[in-house]
Amino acid sequence: MRWQPRSLYARLALALTLVLGAAGSGLLVAAWWYASVAADEAYDQILVSGALQIAENTWLNKGVLDVDVPLAAFAVLSARDRVFYQVLDPQRRVVAGDPSLQVAVPWEGIKRGPVLLSAVVQEQRVRVAIVGRHVMPQDPQGWAAVVLAETQIARGTLAQSLATKALWIIGLMGVITIGAAMVAAQRALKPLHDVARAIGARDAASRDPLVVEAPPEAEVLVQTINDFIARLNARIALMRRVMGDVAHQIRTPLAAIASQVELWEYAPDEATRRVQAQRIKTRLEDVGELSSQMLSHALVLHRSQGVSMDRVDLVDLVRQQLMQQLEDRPARQVDVEFTAPDQPVWTCGDAVMLKEAVRNVLGNALTYGVRTRLCVAVKSTASHAEICVEDDGPGIEPTRWDALRRPFTPRGDGRIGASLGLSIVDEVMRAHGGELRFEAPASGGFRVVLRLTLELQLTGA
CATH class of the missing domain: 1.10.287 (Helix Hairpins)
Structure with missing residues (x-):
């Protein structure tokens, strides 16, 4: 488990430090690379300059290549590095310098200008500048070559010096940036403190x-x-x-x-x-x-303030509630008809609330409506399910149907009570996005219909 500080300010500080640290590391790598490139370019120019000075003092005298190596060619080079050189005539013979300097000369390349390359001489890494001089104008192949090599101690020291200075600058700017970022983060979090103070002052x-x-x-x-x-x-x-x-x-x-x-x-x-x-x-x-x-x-x-949506089988729920209501009224002689599909009819809803709704509808029918017959049915269509409870009682006048949905409506027939049964059912249906309907069948009696959305549509399956 990844650890994180509890404080929001500490999290911001940590995140900013990590981001700035990563950016600073990238800058340090870039600075080191740039310092190495800059040192190489500076010393390469000096090395080429020395090789050109030697080439300028090389000429052909009566078929023999003469070389007058100027001291200035070596004076411009670093005193801390070892220097190797050799001059080759058009016949690829070493006429001056160190014969043991084994560097492959790109003869075609030097015709286009100085060539720079890296090599290993006497187990030391060196930088080599090769300059060509056309000493036989009448012969296209009459080129002499000057090879000047230098170890890389001085340029490494220069690159390190440049990188160190960049490190100090980047480090100082990083500290200043992190400090400024912390101040900015603290000011950015001020509205949260204002909200906290406003709540505390209430x-x-x-x-x-x-x-x-x-x-x-x-x-x-x-x-x-x-x-x-x-x-x-x-x-x-x-x-x-x-x-x-x-x-x-x-x-x-x-x-x-x-x-x-x-x-x-x-x-x-x-x-x-x-x-x-x-x-x-x-x-x-x-x-x-x-x-x-x-x-x-x-x-x-x-x-109803927060309906817990679970899968509920309406067939099983209605069957259990019907059996329980009949067991609670063993003395009633009622012809009961229950019809439902063979397979479950699923809906999404709160099972406790749906049981309460069905119990109230069945209880009202058995207590106040049923004379001899009670019909209970569970039906399903492509998108909805219906629970129908029909009795053969005297029914209720359509003018009072709206009042049945309101709690504490005065009850008729001299009965005492809160008239909450059907208002509870209406609350449950509205909480589930369903509908409570009252119907008066042509054959007489009274029918209550609970219409619910099937699980298929509720879940978007």
Whole structure:
């Protein structure tokens, strides 16, 4: 695992140091190469100059090549290096200088100008300058050659000196650059410190959006903080709404139970006590149903803030919920019809929320709608799946269908409750991008349809 410092400033400092270090290393290599080339060019010119001076003092006298080597030809060369030379006549014979200097002379090349090459002489690396002189004008091949070689100690020293000076300059400029970069990085990070100070100066109870002037790069952070504050405000508002709804809805039935208990205490006879006890039991059952609905509503509201998308088989989910609802009502004599494809019908969604929606639809149908028949079906098309629950009850007037989607709508038939069942279903469908529909079949009864998107389209497969 690659180590990185925790501090953003330290990360910038490390990154800048590495970048500038790499750039400085490249400059040092370039400086060393340039110093070597510059030293070679300078000493090569001096070497060629010495060879030309020897060539100028070479002539043909009565068929014999004479050479008068000037001292100035060697005086311009470095005193720290060894120098070797030889002069060859047109017959390739050494007429002056060191006969042991074995350097291959490019006779055709010297006709076009001085030739420079590297060689090894007496186990020492030398630089060689070869200059030609046409001593027999009437003969195209009448060329003499002057070979002047010099060891490379002085030019190496010059290259090292130039590179060392470049090293000091590059090092000094690197230190100045890194220092300036650190100051610039610190100033560049100042907006983050401004954001931190703005957050630290806020009141602990404040949930207003953060207002601070920031450059475009830091605006993303400010916007993210404001988005978080908005989500936090939404959660707090949701919690207050649920708490207010619970307090409002529970207060009335609890007051009614307290009144029934008081009447039970002062009942004149046992028959009246039994009547009051039955009323208390009924009220407690209503409170239990109300509490269950309120908890389900709170659960759905909480989970709808961030739906966890998993693969859910609607056929298996509906079948299990139907069996559970029928087991909870063993006394009901209901003709149940369940139809579904043989293969699973997959969707992407929150299994807990979808179970809650199906449980509420089935529970409403069995409790308030079904007389003798309940039809449950799972259908699928090319892009959608539908869960249809139809009963043979009296149905609900179409004018009240919109009210069924709203929580805490007053209930008819003298029933106590929060009317949360179908509003919970509507919340679940909207959280999944689905749809809750109500239909009135021509044959009578009431039908609830839950329409969901298939997994194929949700995942873009």
